[in-house]
Amino acid sequence: MGLIDATKRQLHRDIVADPVLHARVLNLYLNGEAYPHRVDDYFPVAHVEAPELAERMRTHMAEEDKHIALYAKAIDKLGQQVEDLPHACIFNAVIRHHTPESWAVRSHQDRDTRRLRLAHFLAHAHCLEKRVARSLEMHLDACAHAASPYPAKAVAAVLADEHDHVRYTAEAVNELLPRSAAAAVWSVHVAAEKRANLDFSSAQLRRLLRENRSSWPGARRRYYALCAWAMRGLLTHA
Numbered sequence: 011m012g013l014i015d016a017t018k019r020q021l022h023r024d025i026v027a028d029p030v031l032h033a034r035v036l037n038l039y040l041n042g043e044a045y046p047h048r049v050d051d052y053f054p055v056a057h058v059e060a061p062e063l064a065e066r067m068r069t070h071m072a073e074e075d076k077h078i079a080l081y082a083k084a085i086d087k088l089g090q091q092v093e094d095l096p097h098a099c100i101f102n103a104v105i106r107h108h109t110p111e112s113w114a115v116r117s118h119q120d121r122d123t124r125r126l127r128l129a130h131f132l133a134h135a136h137c138l139e140k141r142v143a144r145s146l147e148m149h150l151d152a153c154a155h156a157a158s159p160y161p162a163k164a165v166a167a168v169l170a171d172e173h174d175h176v177r178y179t180a181e182a183v184n185e186l187l188p189r190s191a192a193a194a195v196w197s198v199h200v201a202a203e204k205r206a207n208l209d210f211s212s213a214q215l216r217r218l219l220r221e222n223r224s225s226w227p228g229a230r231r232r233y234y235a236l237c238a239w240a241m242r243g244l245l246t247h248a
């Protein structure tokens with residue numbers, strides 16, 4: 011295992027070791043799941059021509075709502091409260107901030123534009139889901155040491171759905187567009203996710219280190235602060 015993965019694994023174990031910190035991180039995941047309800051350009055199902063894709067997207071929406079309930083119950087089992095976080099603390103909103111293209115599908119747009127925007131939405135969702143799934147894999151490993159057995163059950167159930175979301179969104183983008191157009195769409199969202207990942211991870215790590223100072227083991231607290239600082243540095247070159 012490389013140093014970065016080893017650091018992430020230890021970070022998730024330190025998070026899970028403290029129920030307050032653990033609940034705060036589960037709140038970050040929960041607010042991402044609830045984000046589609048805060049905006050008007052997610053899941054443009056009414057503009058999807060293929061009935062199978064429209065149905066898959068409806069199921070996807072329902073699964074994200076189920077995830078909200080799973081995280082809320084996990085937070086409650088840790089004796090903590092669900093928090094309503096600002097957009098700066100929601101990975102979806104941070105990716106949006108780093109994405110130069112809009113994925114809003116509107117009725118007045120012509121058919122090709124609507125198809126392209128739909129592909130942009132699905133590519134955005136794919137890159138987002140892939141990053142969340144990677145994070146949940148680390149988190150699930152750490153959950154074996156949580157104060158309650160419930161978060162591990164909840165995270166395992168969420169992760170199984172997220173793997174499916176990662177798969178079908180990629181397939182849909184590649185079916186919607188010719189190869190060169192799909193490649194252009196992918197390059198926009200892969201770059202946005204890379205920048206957003208550094209931005210979000212460093213900002214949230216700094217926030218939790220600052221606001222929950224006493225929850226962290228002292229020596230590693232300083233190491234994690236250094237990691238957050240290094241991520242900010244990488245962001246300026248990403």
Ligand SMILES: [Fe+2]
Pocket residue numbers: 043073074077168172
């Ligand atoms: Fe989800």
Ligand SMILES: [Fe+2]
Pocket residue numbers: 074139171172175
């Ligand atoms: Fe998902």
